[in-house]
Amino acid sequence: MFRFTKAPAFILISALLGTSVPVSSSSINDLPEIGTAAASTLSIEKEIEYGDAYMRMIRGSMPVVSDPLLSEYIQDLGHQLVANANDVRTPFNFFMIQNRDINAFAFFGGHVAIHTGLFLHANTEGELASVVAHEIAHITQRHLARSMEDQARKSPATMAALIGSLMLAIASPEAGMAAIHATTAASAQGQINYTRSNEKEADRIGIATLAKTGYDVQAMPRFFGRLADQYRYASTPPPMLLTHPLPESRITDSRERANQYPTGKKNDSNRYQLARSRIIARYAGIDSNASLDWFDRRLKRATGASKDALNYGKALVYIDTGKYEQAHALLDPLLAKDPNNRFYIDSATDLDLYEKQYDRAINRLQKALQATPNHKVLNINLANALQEAGRNSESIPILTRYTYDNPDDANGWHLLAQAQAANGRRDAELAARGELMALRGAWEKAIQFYIQASQLVEINSLDQARYDARIDQLRLARSRFANL
Known part of the structure; x- marks a missing residue:
């Protein structure tokens, strides 16, 4: 409904430092025994x-997608997979970055980033889920921490330099990358081998997670094989193939592993197709004409729910380009057919607001909230x-409660400040901006905003006590941030 607007250091760190010991397995249930690996180097x-x-750092420097519907979708998908993963030791957070490059990456503390460009190439939800499951496995197996422990055993001096580079990358990504390059230059081949080992282990464990969640496990080798074929002779492969190498042995290994599982029964969800259309229309980095062409080409052979999702995407393009009559022609039948669909409700509300039909928009959302009270997307x-x-x-009052329940959502604070x-x-506005x-x-800016807010309210008042705290x-x- 509203929108705000190569790989950074932590992606390179994951690629350079990844390590694991390959696990031979004759059974689909054979998984690595991690135990307390990496605990001596880096605690949870x-x-x-x-x-x-x-x-x-990412929020301050990268185009994180703040779209409530897409955030809800990727969080739901990710946590559905996490619920079926083993060795989960951290909370998980899934988010999207607006970038046409095909990529996904995981980093410390259960954070998984998905580039919107991935949706251009993942034809089914199972293919997207295979990438997310792979990244979840990097986290549950603690590949970065285990690599640091391995480096500590082999070369304490190198280990110290690596840790220093990691900390430098937090404050200065470019300097951190330069330090990492210098630190690892002497053992580059070893790091490449560790990375390949990590990737195969993440594939094996990711396939197990896919199977437990009910997805078709063939989605992983199918998607990876298609990417490898498409970029086999490319002079500049996408970042995903740089940070997640796809040698033929890895594709073969994942295919053989998938063949040990029965065919998944989980159908491609309509939400995935709607999310994909929303990304193509708004976050794929292509202009409106290219988006319409993308939808039209697929509509020629689409049926059922797929056709509805494509028409929904076209309606978004028309909304964003001010062609409201064309948007109504596509969106109104969809909403009549599925009146509780939040993707359709959101877009119909967009149309209401653009046409200055404010009461209609508010009534539409209030009616939807009666069916699903306190729903996050509808409330915002x-x-x-x-x-x-x-x-x-x-x-x-709505935003005060929303920001209390969702303190890490910038949308709530932005609207509350407004x-x-x-x-x-003015004091409450400054606090929200803080x-x-x-x-x-x-x-520094956050503290300064709160200091100004504290100076504006009555001395010794409850508001001042809250701001000072x-x-x-x-x-x-x-x-604590500086000490890192």
Whole structure:
């Protein structure tokens, strides 16, 4: 409904430092026995702390997709897979980055990033899930931490330099990358071997997760094989093939592994096709004419739910280019056919707001909330619609609760700052903007916003006490961040 707007250091780190011991298996149930591997080098608690620091750096420097519908979709898909994974030791967070390159990566603390470009090439939800399951396995098997432990055993001096490079990368990605290159130059071949071993292990464990979740396990070798064929002679392969090498032996190994499982029964979900269409229309980095051409070519052979999803994507393009009549012609029948579909409700509300039919938008969302009370996506859209209608005071209670329940969602803080500004609450606006800065790791700005907020309210008031307490928390977070 509303939108805000090569691989960074942590991707290169994962590629360079990945390691594991290949596991021979004659049974589909044979999985690596990890035990307490890597515990002496990097505790789970410290890994989560590093992951939080990286995540804040990403928010401040990369085009993270803040679309509520897409965030809900990728989180649901990821956590469905995590529920069927083994050795889960950390919370998981799944998010998208607007980038046409085919790539996905995982890093400390259970964070998994998916490039929107991946949706251009993953034809089914099973193929996308195979990539996500692979990245989950990198985290559950603690490949980065295990590699650091291996380096510590072989070369303490190298280990110290690697840790220094990692910490430098948090504060200065370019400097961190340069340090990592220098540190690993002497043992590059060994690192390549470790990476290949990691990739095969993540494939094996990812396929097991796919099977337990009910997906067709053949989706992984099918997708990887198609990518390898497509870019076999490319002078510049996509980042995914640089950080996740696809030699023929790895593809063969994943295919043989998949053949040991029965065929999955999980059908391609309509939500995947809708999410894919939404990305093609808005986040694939192609212009409107190219998007329409993409949809039209596939509509020639599409039927059923696939056809509906493609028409939905075309409707989005028409909405975004101001062709509201064409958008209605496609979207209205879809909404009549499936009135509770949140993708359709969201887009119909877009049309309402563009056409200044504010009451219709608000009523539409309130009716949807009666069916699914307190739904995250519907609530944030309702708050936005209320603001568009000039009813800012009504949006504030919704956003106050929303930001309490979803403190890491920049959308809520952004809208709350706008609502408080329109309502004349400068102190509350500054506090909300402080939270936005904290999410990006901009601690100094966050603290300054809160100091200004504290100075605007009555001395010794509850608001001042709350702002001052938050200043103390932010200063502590800044200190921990600096100590990394």
